[in-house]
Amino acid sequence: MLRRLTLILGLMMGLIHFDAPPAHADDAAIILKRLATDNYGEIESGVTALAASGLSVSEAVLNALADSRLSYRPSDKEIFFKDASGKWIDAATNVVANEQPSGLKPVKMNNRVRRALDAALGSMTLLSPDPQKRMAAADAVFKSRDANTLSALDNVIAKESDAVVKQHFEEARAAVLILKSDASEADRVGAAEKLGQRGDQDALALLNSVTEANATANIVAAASLSAKGISRRLALLSAAQNAWYGLSLGSVLLLAAIGLAITFGVMGIINMAHGEMVMLGAYTTFVVQEIIRTKAPGLFDWSLPIAIPLAFCVSALVGLLIERIIIRYLYGRPLETLLATWGVSLILQQAVRSAFGANNREVGAPSYMSGVWDLNGFQITYGRLWIILFGLAVFVALLGVMKGTSLGLKMRAVIQNRRMAAAMGIRTPLVDALTFALGSGVAGIAGVALSQIDNVSPNLGQSYIIDSFLVVVFGGVGNLWGTLLGALSLGLANKFLEPIAGAVLGKIILLAVIILFIQRRPRGLFALKGRAVEQ
Amino acid sequence: MTRFFFRHFDRTAIGFVATLLLIAIVVPFFNLAVPESSVFHIPTYLVSLWGKYLAYALLALALDLVWGYCGILSLGHGAFFALGGYAMGMYLMRQIGARGVYADPVLPDFMVFLNWKELPVTWYFFDHFGYALLMIVLVPSAIAFIFGWFAFRSRVTGVYLSIITQSLTYALLLAFFRNDMGFGGNNGLTDFKDILGFPVQAANTRAALFALTALFLALGFLLARAIVASRFGQVLASIRDAESRTRFLGYRVEHYKVMVFVVSAAMAGIAGALYVPQVGIINPSEFSPSNSIEAVIWVAVGGRGTLIGAAIGAVLVNFAKTWLTGTFPELWLYGLGALFILVTLFLPKGIVGSLSARVQRIKGSGAA
Amino acid sequence: MKRLISSMAATALVAGSLVASIAAKAEDTIKIGILHSLSGTMAISETTLKDTMLYLIDEQNKKGGVLGKKLEAVVVDPASNWPLFAEKARELITKDKVVATFGCWTSVSRKSVLPVFEELNSILFYPVQYEGEESSKNIFYTGAAPNQQAIPAVDYLMENEKVQRWVLAGTDYVYPRTTNKILEAYLKAKGVKAEDIMINYTPFGHSDWQTIVADIKKFGSAGKKTAVVSTINGDANVPFYKELGNQGIKATDIPVVAFSVGEEELAGLDTKPLVGHLAAWNYFESVDTPENKDFIAKWQAYTKNPKRTTNDPMEAHVIGFNMWVKAVEKAGSTDPSKVIDAMIGVSVPNLTGGLSTMMPNHHITKPVLIGEIKADGQFNTVWQTPGTVVANEWSPYLEGSKDLIADWRAPLSCGNFNVKTGKCGGKS
Numbered sequence A: 001m002l003r004r005l006t007l008i009l010g011l012m013m014g015l016i017h018f019d020a021p022p023a024h025a026d027d028a029a030i031i032l033k034r035l036a037t038d039n040y041g042e043i044e045s046g047v048t049a050l051a052a053s054g055l056s057v058s059e060a061v062l063n064a065l066a067d068s069r070l071s072y073r074p075s076d077k078e079i080f081f082k083d084a085s086g087k088w089i090d091a092a093t094n095v096v097a098n099e100q101p102s103g104l105k106p107v108k109m110n111n112r113v114r115r116a117l118d119a120a121l122g123s124m125t126l127l128s129p130d131p132q133k134r135m136a137a138a139d140a141v142f143k144s145r146d147a148n149t150l151s152a153l154d155n156v157i158a159k160e161s162d163a164v165v166k167q168h169f170e171e172a173r174a175a176v177l178i179l180k181s182d183a184s185e186a187d188r189v190g191a192a193e194k195l196g197q198r199g200d201q202d203a204l205a206l207l208n209s210v211t212e213a214n215a216t217a218n219i220v221a222a223a224s225l226s227a228k229g230i231s232r233r234l235a236l237l238s239a240a241q242n243a244w245y246g247l248s249l250g251s252v253l254l255l256a257a258i259g260l261a262i263t264f265g266v267m268g269i270i271n272m273a274h275g276e277m278v279m280l281g282a283y284t285t286f287v288v289q290e291i292i293r294t295k296a297p298g299l300f301d302w303s304l305p306i307a308i309p310l311a312f313c314v315s316a317l318v319g320l321l322i323e324r325i326i327i328r329y330l331y332g333r334p335l336e337t338l339l340a341t342w343g344v345s346l347i348l349q350q351a352v353r354s355a356f357g358a359n360n361r362e363v364g365a366p367s368y369m370s371g372v373w374d375l376n377g378f379q380i381t382y383g384r385l386w387i388i389l390f391g392l393a394v395f396v397a398l399l400g401v402m403k404g405t406s407l408g409l410k411m412r413a414v415i416q417n418r419r420m421a422a423a424m425g426i427r428t429p430l431v432d433a434l435t436f437a438l439g440s441g442v443a444g445i446a447g448v449a450l451s452q453i454d455n456v457s458p459n460l461g462q463s464y465i466i467d468s469f470l471v472v473v474f475g476g477v478g479n480l481w482g483t484l485l486g487a488l489s490l491g492l493a494n495k496f497l498e499p500i501a502g503a504v505l506g507k508i509i510l511l512a513v514i515i516l517f518i519q520r521r522p523r524g525l526f527a528l529k530g531r532a533v534e535q
Numbered sequence B: 001m002t003r004f005f006f007r008h009f010d011r012t013a014i015g016f017v018a019t020l021l022l023i024a025i026v027v028p029f030f031n032l033a034v035p036e037s038s039v040f041h042i043p044t045y046l047v048s049l050w051g052k053y054l055a056y057a058l059l060a061l062a063l064d065l066v067w068g069y070c071g072i073l074s075l076g077h078g079a080f081f082a083l084g085g086y087a088m089g090m091y092l093m094r095q096i097g098a099r100g101v102y103a104d105p106v107l108p109d110f111m112v113f114l115n116w117k118e119l120p121v122t123w124y125f126f127d128h129f130g131y132a133l134l135m136i137v138l139v140p141s142a143i144a145f146i147f148g149w150f151a152f153r154s155r156v157t158g159v160y161l162s163i164i165t166q167s168l169t170y171a172l173l174l175a176f177f178r179n180d181m182g183f184g185g186n187n188g189l190t191d192f193k194d195i196l197g198f199p200v201q202a203a204n205t206r207a208a209l210f211a212l213t214a215l216f217l218a219l220g221f222l223l224a225r226a227i228v229a230s231r232f233g234q235v236l237a238s239i240r241d242a243e244s245r246t247r248f249l250g251y252r253v254e255h256y257k258v259m260v261f262v263v264s265a266a267m268a269g270i271a272g273a274l275y276v277p278q279v280g281i282i283n284p285s286e287f288s289p290s291n292s293i294e295a296v297i298w299v300a301v302g303g304r305g306t307l308i309g310a311a312i313g314a315v316l317v318n319f320a321k322t323w324l325t326g327t328f329p330e331l332w333l334y335g336l337g338a339l340f341i342l343v344t345l346f347l348p349k350g351i352v353g354s355l356s357a358r359v360q361r362i363k364g365s366g367a368a
Numbered sequence C: 001m002k003r004l005i006s007s008m009a010a011t012a013l014v015a016g017s018l019v020a021s022i023a024a025k026a027e028d029t030i031k032i033g034i035l036h037s038l039s040g041t042m043a044i045s046e047t048t049l050k051d052t053m054l055y056l057i058d059e060q061n062k063k064g065g066v067l068g069k070k071l072e073a074v075v076v077d078p079a080s081n082w083p084l085f086a087e088k089a090r091e092l093i094t095k096d097k098v099v100a101t102f103g104c105w106t107s108v109s110r111k112s113v114l115p116v117f118e119e120l121n122s123i124l125f126y127p128v129q130y131e132g133e134e135s136s137k138n139i140f141y142t143g144a145a146p147n148q149q150a151i152p153a154v155d156y157l158m159e160n161e162k163v164q165r166w167v168l169a170g171t172d173y174v175y176p177r178t179t180n181k182i183l184e185a186y187l188k189a190k191g192v193k194a195e196d197i198m199i200n201y202t203p204f205g206h207s208d209w210q211t212i213v214a215d216i217k218k219f220g221s222a223g224k225k226t227a228v229v230s231t232i233n234g235d236a237n238v239p240f241y242k243e244l245g246n247q248g249i250k251a252t253d254i255p256v257v258a259f260s261v262g263e264e265e266l267a268g269l270d271t272k273p274l275v276g277h278l279a280a281w282n283y284f285e286s287v288d289t290p291e292n293k294d295f296i297a298k299w300q301a302y303t304k305n306p307k308r309t310t311n312d313p314m315e316a317h318v319i320g321f322n323m324w325v326k327a328v329e330k331a332g333s334t335d336p337s338k339v340i341d342a343m344i345g346v347s348v349p350n351l352t353g354g355l356s357t358m359m360p361n362h363h364i365t366k367p368v369l370i371g372e373i374k375a376d377g378q379f380n381t382v383w384q385t386p387g388t389v390v391a392n393e394w395s396p397y398l399e400g401s402k403d404l405i406a407d408w409r410a411p412l413s414c415g416n417f418n419v420k421t422g423k424c425g426g427k428s
Helices: A002-015 A025-033 A040-053 A058-066 A111-124 A131-144 A147-159 A163-178 A185-198 A201-208 A217-267 A274-295 A297-325 A334-356 A382-404 A406-416 A418-423 A428-450 A460-475 A480-501 A503-520 B002-006 B011-033 B044-067 B077-099 B109-113 B129-153 B158-177 B203-229 B231-241 B243-248 B253-279 B289-302 B308-327 B332-346 B350-367 C002-022 C043-062 C082-095 C107-120 C150-160 C174-189 C210-219 C234-246 C290-302 C312-331 C336-343
Strands: A070-073 A078-082 A088-090 A372-375 A378-381 C029-035 C070-076 C100-103 C124-126 C139-141 C165-171 C197-202 C226-231 C256-258 C278-281 C347-349 C355-357 C369-373 C379-384 C404-407 C414-418
Touching (some): A025 A040, A025 A078, A040 A058, A040 A111, A058 A070, A058 A078, A058 A111, A131 A163, A185 A201, A185 A217, A201 A217, A217 A274, A217 A378, A217 A406, A217 A428, A217 A460, A217 A480, A217 C210, A274 A297, A274 A334, A274 A428, A274 A460, A297 A334, A297 A428, A334 A460, A334 B158, A334 B289, A334 B332, A372 A382, A378 A382, A382 A406, A382 A428, A382 C234, A406 A418, A406 A428, A418 A428, A460 A480, A460 B158, A480 A503, A503 B129, A503 B158, A503 C197, B011 B203, B011 B308, B044 B203, B044 B253, B044 B289, B044 C082, B077 B129, B077 B158, B077 B253, B109 C174, B129 B253, B158 B289, B203 B231, B203 B308, B231 B243, B231 B253, B243 B253, B253 C082, B289 B308, B289 B350, B308 B332, B308 B350, B308 C082, C029 C082, C043 C070, C043 C100, C043 C234, C070 C082, C082 C100, C082 C107, C100 C107, C100 C312, C107 C124, C107 C139, C124 C312, C150 C226, C150 C278, C150 C369, C150 C379, C165 C174, C165 C210, C174 C197, C210 C226, C210 C234, C312 C336, C312 C347
Parallel strands (some): C029 C070, C029 C100, C100 C124, C124 C139, C165 C226, C226 C256, C256 C278
Antiparallel strands (some): A070 A078, A372 A378, C278 C369, C347 C355, C369 C379
C-alpha cells in the first residue's frame, strides 16, 4: 500500500519535479528527522515521505541511504550524509561539516526499507537522462502495476526516443492495463498481445491471472493465446537452458578430469591425490587474492589471470615431488600407486587444514565473472561462460602440447608402447615425471576455475575425485578427445536427468549406466587399439 | 568335510586359529570374572573395541581372498560389509518394538517422525532372527553375483574394475542416504535395545559378541584357507598371475571369479553383521569409498596373499588409528598417510609377508 | 615359525592395549571431554568449538578452577566418523574418566553417542540447533529446537515481508526433513495452500545449483511474494549462494532465510551479492551488549587473531559451560547424577543481554534473533523476540509427538511422557 503511494506520488512528483516550488526548509527538517531512528517501519515511511516531498535534497539523501552513507545523530536527530569527496553534509541545512560530527549512528536498512528505496529512486528516475535508469523505472512500474501511473506512462511514451526504453514503457503500460477493469476491451486485448511479445515468466504469470472473473471473453481469449505462445517459448528455453547447464557442468568435469586422463594414459596409474592438486590450485587463488586485497586492491580483477600460472606451478611442483619421491619406485605396480597416493592425499589435506584452518575460505569473483547476460530469457551467467571458454582453452592447449611439442610426441609414444619407446631412445622416467607434473599442473588450473563456483576447503578434492575417475573411465584412457566427450556427455546427461528424477536419483542412474556401459566397452569410448596396449 | 577343512592345515593355520580361540576365552574371562579393581581387569569398552577390530579383520580376510589370491582389487568391499550390517541393524530395530521413543510397536522411531504409515516391504520378516541371518548372507551375495556376472563376463579388469567397484559403493551410498528409501537415511539405524533377548549394552552380551566374532574370524580363516589350498584355489592363483593363459587353458575364468567374489561378499556381510551390535549404529557413511580403500590398506599393510597378514593388518592399522586419534588428535592423519606411503614403498609384501619372506630366506640359506 | 610370529603379534597387541588402557593415573584435576571432529567433512564447523572449549576452560582455570581443582581438557578427534564418535565417547568416560563432555554437531553423531552416555551415566552438552524429537536424561541441549529458530523466522517473513509462497529447500537428512515437516504443518495451519509450498531436497555437498535456483526463480515469479526457507547444510551453502548471486536473485525479490549459515560460513563467501538475505539464530556476533563485546575481545586475544569470528554454537557452549560450573558448585560435586539433578533451574547470563535457564526438559531458554547479511559478513539484527523462548522439544505439529512432553524432575523423570495416556513411553 505504502509502496504504491510512493510510486503514485513519486511519479507525479517526478514529472513535475522541476516545476514544484521548493519545500520549506522547516518541512525538510521534519521529514528528514523521520529517518533518524532505529525503527524500520518509521524509516520506511520516512523514505516514502521524502520521495513524495519533492525536496531538492531527497535524491541525494536517498542515494546516500542506498550506499550506506547516511547517518543520524541520536541527540538531536540531525541527518548527515557523506558525499563523494568524503565530507559530511547536514541534509537539512546543506552545510558541509569541517570534520565528522560526533556520536553518529548509521541509518540501518532491512528488506522493506530497501524495497521502498528502490521504488522511490525508481520513480524519481522515470525522466532520468540515463536510459538505464529509465528502464529500471519502467520495470519497477511493471512489478507494481499501479493504475495511477497510467497517465504518467502515456506521457513518457510519447516523449521517448530510445526504442528499447520505449518498449519497456509500453510493456509496463500493458501490465497496468491488462487487469484494469475499467479499461476498454481493445486496450486490454492490445495489452495481452504486448505482454505476449514480452514473453517471460512474469508476463506469463500476469496473463494467467486473467480469468472470466475479471475480463470479457475476448480478453480472456487473447490472454490465453499469448500465454500459450509464451509457454511454448519457455519450454524451448528451458530445454536450451538445461543444455547450457549440462555444458557448464561438463566443462567443470573436463577441467577436473583432464589432468587425470593424461597421467592415467601415460603412466597407467590412478592418482588418488589428484583432487588435492585441484585443491592446491584453489588455495593458490585464495592466497593471491588475499595478497591483492591487502597490497593492491585495484588489481582484484587481475587476480585470476595472475593465479592461473601460479597455480599451475604450485601443483606441478608438488606433483613432481610426489613422482620423484614416491611414484617412481612403484613403477609397474598401479595398484600400489593407488594406495600410496591415497596416503599422500590424506597428508596434503591435513597439511592444508593445519596451514589454513579447516574452514571455507573466501574467494571472490572478479567483476567480469559476476552477473547474468539475459538473451531474451536465456540466462547466461558470466562466471559459467568464462569457465566453459577456459575449459576449452585448456583442452586446446593440451591438444597442442600433445600433438605439437616434442614432449607430447614422447608422451604419445609411451602411451602406445612403452617398451618400444624406451628402445627408441626415449627416456621414459623423464617423460613420466614431466607427465605427472603436467597433469598435476592442469589440475591446479582447474582449481582456480573451481574456486569460483564451489567452496575452498581442505575437502574440495574429495568431491571431484570420483567424478573425475568416471569421466576418464567413460571416455577412454590417455585420449583427450575421449575425455572431452566423456565430460560433456556426463554433464549433459546429469542435467537432463535432474529435473526428471531429482539430483540424487539422477546421479545414481548415471552411475548405473556407466557401470553397464563399461561392460559393453571395457576400455571406454575411445579405446586405444593395438597389440601392445596393456591395461 | 573335515578333510576339506583340515587337509592343508599346517602349523601357521593351527597357530592362528588356536590364538583366536584362546582370545575368545581369555578376554571375556578377564572382563567378566575378574573384578574391576584388579589390574588384570579388561574394561568393557575395550572388549567392544577389540570386537570391532576382529570384525574388520574378517572383512580384510574376505578382501584378501579376492585380491591377494585372485587379483581382483575391489575398492567397494565396504558395500558388502555395510549391507550385512544393515540387515543386522534392521533386525535389531524391529526388536526395539514398543520401547522406542514414540512407543510404536511396529514402526521404528525414524519412520514415525518421517510420517511413514506402515512398514515398507523391505522390512517384512525382519523380526525373525533366522530371516535376518539369511538376509545378512543373501543380500551381499546377490549383489556381488549380479555385479560380478556383468563385470567379469565383459572381462573388465585391473584399474577399470577397481573404479567401477568404487562407483558401486558410491551409488549405494547415495541411495541409502536418501530418507525416502526407508533405511533411516542419514541418521542410519541406532538406539538398539537387545539382540535375541539379551540387552545389547550388557557386559555379558558384549563379551559373547566378542567371542562370537573371534569364532567367526577363525571359521572364516579356515574357509578361506580351505579354498586357497584346494584345486579351486590353485586356479584362482593362476588367474591372478596370468589370466589370459588360464583362459586359454580351458578354464572358465569368469565363473571362478564370480564364485570367489560371491563367497568373499558373504564373508564381508557376516563381518558387518557382527560389527553393528558392538558399535551400536549403522549408517550410510559405511558405504563411503574411503572406508573401502582403508580396508585395502589393512590388507596391504598386513600382507596380501597371506590371509593371516590381512587379519593382523586390520587390527594393527585400526589400533594405530584409535591410539593416534586419542593422543594426537590434530596430527593423526599425517601418521595414517605416512603409514600408507611407507608400507607401499618399503613393505610391498606387507608386514607378515616381509617377515615370512625373510624367514624363508634364512631357512633356505640354512638348508643350502 | 609363522605361527610363532602370529601368536607373538597377537599377544603383543593384547598386551599393548592393556598397557595403554591402564595408563589413567589419578590426578588432582577435573577432566572435561571435548568430542568434536577435527578432520573430515565436519571439521569445518567443529574445530572452532574445540577451540572455544579450550578457551573457556582456560578462563575458568584463571578464576581458580571448580571446587578448588583445576580443569583439564581431554581432546579427541572422532574424524566425522559416527561409529568413532561412540568409541571415543566410551573412551573419554571409562578411560579418561571425564565428568562431562562437550561435543557433537550432527544429529547422527549425537544419536550414536546417546546410548553410551545413558549406559555409563555421564553428561553431554550438545550446542547445535537440531530437529528436536528427543530428550535424554544425560544430555543437555544448548542449541535451538525448531520453535526457537524456524518458526519465529517464518512468522517474521509472514508478518514483515508479507510472504505468501514458500520454498522449503533442505539437504536430505533428518534435521531438514523434520524441520520442513513441522514448517509445512505450521504453514498449513496458518492458511497457506499446498500449491504455494515447494519442498526440495538435495544430497550432501551438492554443488551444481543451476537447475534448482532456476526453479526457485520460476516459482517465485507467479506474482505472489516468495521466500526460501533454507535448511541446506554445510558445504552446499557456498555454491547455493554463489548461484543465487549469479542468477541475480536479490534479497528484495526472493529473500532466503537460512538456519545453518552463520558468521563462520559467511567468512568463506563473497557476501556483497547476499546483502539482505536472512538467518535466524539465538546469537549474532554483531549484537551490541557489553557481555558480547567482552567475550569477543577476550576470544580474539586468546586466539591471537583479531579477525576471528564468533557464532551461535559457540555461545551455546559458553552458556552450557557456565551452567555446568554453576550446577557443580550448587551440587558440591562433579558426580554426573548429582550435577544432572542440580542443573535444572540453573540460570546464567547469555551474551545477548538476557538470562538463559535450564528447563526441566533439558533444553535452555533462548531469544530468537532474525538478522540480515551485511556486506562485511556480519548480521544486522532486524527483529528479536521480546524475551526468551522455551523449547518445544516435542513438536506439537507432528502426529507422533504432539502428546509428548519431557520433564526430568521427580516424580516424572521421563523424556517422553505421553500426557494423553499418562505413561512414560519408550525407554526401558
